[in-house]
Amino acid sequence: MKTGKFEINVDELRKGGVVKLKDKDMFSLWVRAVCDNMDAVKLRKVAELAEKYAKGYVLFSTRQFPIIPHIHFKDVGAVKDELEKVYVMLDRCGTRVRNPDVCYDANICPYAVMDPISMGEKLDQFWRDDPGGFKIKTSIVGCEKQCSSPRVLADVGFVGAKRSGRRGFDAYLGGKLGLDPFLGIRMAELLSEEECLKFLRNYTQFLRKEGRANKKERAAALIRRLGEEVVRDAVTHDLKQGFSTTPFECDTKQSQKIDKSILRIRATNGEVTSKQVRKIADIAEKYGLGYVHFSVRGGPEIPGVDSALFVEIAESLKEAGLEILDKGIDNLQTCFGGYCVNGNLNTQPLLREVEKIVKKLGLNDLDIKISASGCPNSCGISHLSDIGFMGVVEPEVIKKKCTGCDICAKACRVDAIKIENKLAVIDLEKCKNCDMCIKACPFDALYEKRQGISILVGGRGAYFMDDKKTGVTLIGKKLVDFIDEKRALEITQKILELAREKSKTVAELIDEMGIQNFRSFVLR
């Protein structure tokens, strides 16, 4: 299509992977990383395109693939073409089937009891064959440490497990974060790969039959509406029959055991400059297996590195202003934050301030996780962190401007708005403070009565460090609402001081003190 100003192949947008940002005409491109890995050659291309068309940096996102932010509307097609030259496609977004997420190859991770890559390849093919048409996230982990948190970050999560001498995948259903988070329910145990595929097929069929498309219902909503037992019956029938596909080969798959370490790199806010990306690619080629893994927390990971060489690598990383993630706390991760169309909080500067506090306190506990999300949708996995920030807003109707058009009610995902006598009425009990209604109102008849930061505490996506807690996933509890940045930082410091003094994670502190005592202590 040609117009006076823009030339764009609109078909490019149809497949997804192109997501609007806050600044006018600016988009981000979601780049596909098969099996959540990307080789050095492709990675360098992504870095080059970020420099050529965007702001010269790449995001290592919670979604486990790289994102190039700030690409102008008119350049989207060109970037896509250039990516295709190195066989890189865009990932999917919106109401679409998402690519399966995985942790590590069983040949790399010593804890794996099942192979996530082998299962991932089959899932990948499963979705290639399926017509899709709805949103579904799938995630696979090799063991119950659950590194990529499939119980909450995926509608369907397969978790490798070993019980009484048998191995298989436990199948969880319903996981989601967002406005009302849901911890996936274990629907079946110790399944084979074929049984997992059958489980998934059952679920997609059930969703097509029972799911309310207009409400964009996903697994959690189905379980809430129909009850656990009804859904369980539907998804577990005839599992023994199995279901097979010819797997799509993941190009980073390892054919033999790699008895080496995984090198993690710090990337606060998941932001990595193109120069740094090239450095990481070089290191992956020279010291690792030639590829990089995208983890949920956003720190780039290079598998297959001899730990005796870490000191040498650290020197090399330093040249690009990078450091190994082996001290301080775990990578500080955020969503799009300040540049998301839905964001209400500039998360990136907030986390830079938090980083200063961490350095000042000299905290050295990698098991402590902090993240921030621009809104309660929690794309920055605030609910899964010891300390999770979220931007919140309280909406109010300006009566004389409201036309009763109903658009705000449609925008609200928790049904908190009703139209009464041609006027929007908000039920603040139900409201989750996400701001979608305000942004959607075409007539500016809603405004932010209050705005601020909400802090969640005690969340836990994965228990990697603590063997006793294997298999546990915790959704963070709300500590305070509508505070300003200064207060949020004070409270953060208080919590971190306490964690350091007692040498415990926030979840453990809450367990020990009770949420009430914990709250009054840290808010004092």
Next chain:
Amino acid sequence: MEKIKIDQNIDMRGVSCPLNYVKTKLAIEELEVGEVLAVLLDDGEPIVNVPRSAKEDGHQILEVNKIQDHYQVLIKKR
């Protein structure tokens, strides 16, 4: 309410997000400042997203009219 003069019409029914927004945007590009575009949009995601994006681009939404199972949105270029 007095009748608003429509300068251009586009039908975005059956066109999904974000394509409907992009096409709407291209149509607005062709207008002069002050002119009005009438867009037909499906219920659900499109009616929530497209007026919002037009508003965020700085244009003014004059009217949202429900017509059977879809909507007509009048956007004034600014």
